Amino acid sequence: MQLGCLDMPRQVTPPFDGGTLGAFFGESESVRINLVRSDEELIRKLVSMLDNQLLAVLETRSVAEFGETRAAIWPKYIRARRALADTLSNLASESVMEDISKLCFAMLKTDLQKQKGVRFGDKLADQAIFTVWTLGKINTLAHEVNHAGEPSDRDADLKLNSEYQACSLWAQFHLDAIVAAMKFKKTIPDDVQEVICDGLRTAINVHVILQEALDLRVPKKELPLFAMLPWDQEDEELLASSMKDINADFSKSD
C-alpha cells in the first residue's frame, strides 16, 4: 500500500535518534531571552521559507510540473521542516506542544470543512480531513511506542524508523501544501488534487509502521479462548439476510 507520512510526532523521534539540538539552554536570564528571541526569529524565517517552497508547488498547473517542482524543493523542504520541529521543541514543553497540536488539528479540520467544494474538490477535502484525524491516531500510537520499552529486534526497528521518517515527511508535505493553498488562497488543478490525495494517503502507512514498531516492543497478547459459542436459528436468518442484500449493493458496481 502506499504508506505516507504526516506529522512526524515529536515523541517518536527520541527512541530512534541521538537527541535534539539546543538541549543546554538557560545559563543566565539574558542568554535565555536572547536565545528565545533568536529562536522566534528563526521560526519566522523557517515558516517563510516553507511557505515559499510550498507556493512554488502551488503555482504549478499540471501533474508533471507539480512532480518536477516537488522533486526540486524536496531536500530543502526536509531541512526546513526538521529545523522548524527542533526549534519548536526547544521553545515549548512536550505538554504545551501537545495542546497546540490538538488545537491546530481541530482548527484545521474546521477550515477544511469550510473549503469543501470551494477551494478544493470534496475528495481532497475529505482525504485531508481523514488525514488530520489519522494524525491524532498517529500521535497516540507514537506515545505508546515511546513508552513501550526496547524493541525486540533493533535492526527491524531501524528499518521501520527509516520508513517512518520518509512516509511522515511525504504526508506532511502534502498536508502543508493544502494548508498553504488555504493560507494564500490558491486553487489547485483537479489532476494535481489527485496527486495530493495520494500523498496524504501515506499517513495510513505511518500508522501501520507505528503499529509494527509497537509490535516489536509489546509481546502479542494471547487471544481469549472461548468455548464453542452457540449458533441458533436467529443467527442463521441474520446471516442469510446479510448475504441476500449483496445484489442490491453491488450490481454492476464491484
Next chain:
Amino acid sequence: MPISLNLINQGEIFLCEPDPKDTVGSEREGDRPWVIMSIAPLHRGNCVVGLPLSRHTEKAVAHLIQVPEREITMDGKDINMDRVALTDQIRARDKTRFRRKIGHISPRAIKAIPLGLDSLFGR
C-alpha cells in the same frame, strides 16, 4: 465447489457468490472478491466477517482504504491490481458461499484497513 470451512483466515481473499439462491458450483460473473477481516479463532457457525475489494480505485478516499497491487498476492491466474477496501460494506459472510480462495493481502494491508473501520465507527 465450496471450500473447506476450516481454512479461512484473516487477510485471505475469496470469491463470494452474490446470491445465496444460486447454485453453488461454477464461477459466475457476479462473484466479488471479499477479504476476510475476522480472525479464525472467533468464527462462529458458518459466519465470517469480511469486506469487498473494489477495483474502482477512484473510490479510495478517507476511510475507504486503497490497497495497492503490491500488497495483494493472487494465487492463480486472477489479475492483480490496486483495489479499494470498501470498509463501509463490512458484513457477515456465509463461508459456505465462498467459491474459491483467490489470494491474500499483506500483513500491512491487514493493519491498514482497520484504520478505515475505526474512522467509520467513530473511534
